[in-house]
Amino acid sequence: MVKPSRPLGVVLALLLPVLLALTVTAPARAAAPGTAAKQYLVSGPATAGQRTAVARTGAAIDAVRPDGTLEVSAIPSEIAAIRKLGHTVTVLAAPKPSATAAATSYHTFAEMQASLNATVAAYPQIARKVVIGQSYQGRDIVGVKISDNVATDENEPEALYIANIHARERLTAETALDLIATLTQGYAGNTRIRDLVNTREIWIFPMVNPDGQVYDMTSDTQPGRMWRKNRQPAAVDLNRNFPYRWGCCGGSSGNSGSETYRGPSAESAPETRVLTNFVRSRVVGGRQQIKVFLDIHSYGNLVLWPFGYTYSDTVPGALSADEEATHRTIGRQLAASNGFTPQQASDLYITDGTTDDWTWGDQRIFSFTFELGGGGFYPAPSRIDALVAGVRDSLLRMTEYADCPYRAIGKQAQYCSA
Structure with missing residues (x-):
């Protein structure tokens, strides 16, 4: 990667987003404040039309695996709707921290x-x-x-x-x-x-x-x-x-x-x-x-x-x-x-x-x-x-x-x- 500059003064600047994050407003939804949807694996959809039917539940299709299964982010009501379509749904494990570096390796x-x-x-x-x-x-x-x-x-x-x-x-x-x-x-x-x-x-x-x-x-x-x-x-x-x-x-x-x-x-x-x-x-x-x-x-x-x-x-x-x-x-x-x-x-x-x-x-x-x-x-x-x-x-x-x-x-x- 061509390395962008990252000045030492950035360390002090990192305090700003942390303080701002404490003031964020939670989205209007039934889940706890700041809660994002969970990821699931959906087996069954094989065509664009079937994938569209999954997407129309409101779930976000994150990726299509080589075998055709879908990785989706969804809330419980959407998962229930996907199951009603006849598909198999399993919970995906949450992402784990990298053993090599903290998330701050990303800008x-x-x-x-x-x-x-x-x-x-x-x-x-x-x-x-x-x-x-x-x-x-x-x-x-x-x-x-x-x-x-x-x-x-x-x-x-x-x-x-x-x-x-x-x-x-x-x-x-x-x-x-x-x-x-x-x-x-x-x-x-x-x-x-x-x-x-x-x-x-x-x-x-x-x-x-x-x-x-x-x-x-x-x-x-x-x-x-x-x-x-x-x-x-x-x-x-x-x-x-x-x-x-x-x-x-x-x-x-x-x-x-x-x-x-x-x-x-x-x-x-x-x-x-x-x-x-x-x-x-x-x-x-x-x-x-x-x-x-x-x-x-x-x-x-x-x-x-x-x-x-x-x-x-x-x-x-x-x-x-x-x-x-x-x-x-x-x-x-x-x-x-x-x-x-x-x-x-x-x-x-x-x-x-x-x-x-x-x-x-x-x-x-x-x-x-x-x-x-x-x-x-x-x-x-x-x-x-x-x-x-x-x-x-x-x-x-x-x-x-x-x-x-x-x-x-x-x-x-x-x-x-x-």
């Missing part, structure tokens, strides 16, 4: 901020810190812009990367921080990286659910609380709260206790509004400047693309044959690079109100999700370097496509010549 929110500060101080010509808004509890949603002439809004294609929208998916933030380090530290000596930085504007936000991340990471037991959502009183699954086909298709839950609770309305979560407002702000002269988008998740070893709300490969007026072919071709190339399985999001199961469906369906940004590997939400810290390194090339490949994604299907002259 805390304070350490992430310190790393970004150190990066922009070391590479001021190509890296600029950006704060695009605040979370429910008032934490900054912060990232970096990387480009030559970084202080200028140039007419260059843009790429957007976000991570840690689900609080417990800590490896995603490490991946985003590694991309930042790769682009900045490699700029001087790597021609491929220098060409990308000189011809793109790259936005990277490592922790877009900071309240949830802080709450998950300040657990009284290690490695974490298994927390997924934000920290509003009725906590919201941010990746079901986006305003495209929100709540349309049984791909989210209306139960505030569910791990996939979509919120009372689209964009009801402040973190969602911060992200959508930022993406809308990149429409310049009537044209969206962001050309490729990636939402980094864990831990299913997948490359996904829109749509999630429908099983249809194409949708009249929303996803043409060429647009679908471009997504599919790039997705397969990215998967060939990182070893993941490529598929349309709905091939897994139906979801609605997701980031990718909105960034493509509303903004026409070619959009993807990585489900990183690791076998769980808290891989041993000793595995971070290898897991992050495994996707590094695919992230650069995706950035290369920002100039013209249609190049993937040989139709750049038709779509990108203007």
Whole structure:
């Protein structure tokens, strides 16, 4: 892993998230304050339709094992509903602490901020810190812009990367921080990286659910609380709260206790509004400047693309044959690079109100999700370097496509010549 800077002053800064965590508001649900759903193994579902039926109970499908069994996070009423579908459900053991290192081997929110500060101080010509808004509890949603002439809004294609929208998916933030380090530290000596930085504007936000991340990471037991959502009183699954086909298709839950609770309305979560407002702000002269988008998740070893709300490969007026072919071709190339399985999001199961469906369906940004590997939400810290390194090339490949994604299907002259 290309090591992000971690200044010694971070030790003092670590006190801040601990104090903030003491003031968090418990979500409105019958369980004890701060209790997350438990993980279960579900045997029986074998098709996308059967997996969708499981997801429609409100359970979050965390991963599909090679044998087809599902790892899910769910509350008791959802488990009862899954059993009524005829499936076998067993409790999975809670994640155990690593014997090699404490959870702080993953960046805390304070350490992430310190790393970004150190990066922009070391590479001021190509890296600029950006704060695009605040979370429910008032934490900054912060990232970096990387480009030559970084202080200028140039007419260059843009790429957007976000991570840690689900609080417990800590490896995603490490991946985003590694991309930042790769682009900045490699700029001087790597021609491929220098060409990308000189011809793109790259936005990277490592922790877009900071309240949830802080709450998950300040657990009284290690490695974490298994927390997924934000920290509003009725906590919201941010990746079901986006305003495209929100709540349309049984791909989210209306139960505030569910791990996939979509919120009372689209964009009801402040973190969602911060992200959508930022993406809308990149429409310049009537044209969206962001050309490729990636939402980094864990831990299913997948490359996904829109749509999630429908099983249809194409949708009249929303996803043409060429647009679908471009997504599919790039997705397969990215998967060939990182070893993941490529598929349309709905091939897994139906979801609605997701980031990718909105960034493509509303903004026409070619959009993807990585489900990183690791076998769980808290891989041993000793595995971070290898897991992050495994996707590094695919992230650069995706950035290369920002100039013209249609190049993937040989139709750049038709779509990108203007």
